[in-house]
Amino acid sequence: MHLARVIGTVVATEKTPDLEGVRFLIIQPLTKDLDDRGRPVVAADGVAMAGPGELVYYVGSREAAQAMPEPFVPIDHAVVGIVDQLAVEPEAKGTRTRKRSSA
Amino acid sequence: MKVAKVAGTVVSTINAPVFDGYRLLLCDYVAPDGSPSGDYVIAVDVVDAGAGETVLILDEGTGARQIVGETVAPIRAVVVGIVDDVQHS
Numbered sequence: 236m237h238l239a240r241v242i243g244t245v246v247a248t249e250k251t252p253d254l255e256g257v258r259f260l261i262i263q264p265l266t267k268d269l270d271d272r273g274r275p276v277v278a279a280d281g282v283a284m285a286g287p288g289e290l291v292y293y294v295g296s297r298e299a300a301q302a303m304p305e306p307f308v309p310i311d312h313a314v315v316g317i318v319d320q321l322a323v324e325p326e327a328k329g330t331r332t333r334k335r336s337s338a
Numbered sequence: 339m340k341v342a343k344v345a346g347t348v349v350s351t352i353n354a355p356v357f358d359g360y361r362l363l364l365c366d367y368v369a370p371d372g373s374p375s376g377d378y379v380i381a382v383d384v385v386d387a388g389a390g391e392t393v394l395i396l397d398e399g400t401g402a403r404q405i406v407g408e409t410v411a412p413i414r415a416v417v418v419g420i421v422d423d424v425q426h427s
Binding site: 236237266267281282284285292294295296297298299300301302306313315316317318319320321322323325327 | 343345347348349350351352353354357362363364378379380381389390398402407411412413414415
């Protein structure tokens with residue numbers, strides 16, 4: 236799993252029936268220092284509560300579909316948690332704590 | 339599996355149910371000599387590893403679900419061991 240920031244949502248009316256009821260988020264993958272890492276991707280919202288601006292973690296590949304109530308769906312990225320607190324200790328920089336952004 | 343170093347923890351209350359009761363560790367992948375490789379992963383801790391420790395990461399879904407005893411769960415990366423020593427030539 237990796238960190239990402241939710242930067243938007245995607246609405247699609249016409250879609251494969253398996254994706255009915257699935258919320259789509261645009262997420263920007265991040266490094267552990269919360270810098271952008273690669274290009275944004277569209278991920279299913281596996282916690283059904285993530286919103287724009289929030290720091291989340293996501294899972295990719297086949298495991299993404301298993302975050303959904305119906306696990307056999309065509310999904311390749313899914314948000315599986317909202318980060319409350321990230322405590323990372325970079326070498327020789329001491330402890331740094333980031334609080335969850337308000338939703 | 340890959341060798342990594344635990345850099346910190348990720349705390350979340352809203353998450354997929356499979357993560358309930360487990361700690362999530364943010365781990366930096368390292369080269370065999372211990373130098374950081376630049377990539378990281380967030381992995382479920384089943385061995386009680388702590389910050390700064392060198393660990394073994396399994397990043398494969400079926401094996402990960404077997405460890406936590408689930409057949410369907412969005413879990414892939416697991417800290418499966420604490421490394422005592424790495425010798426390489």
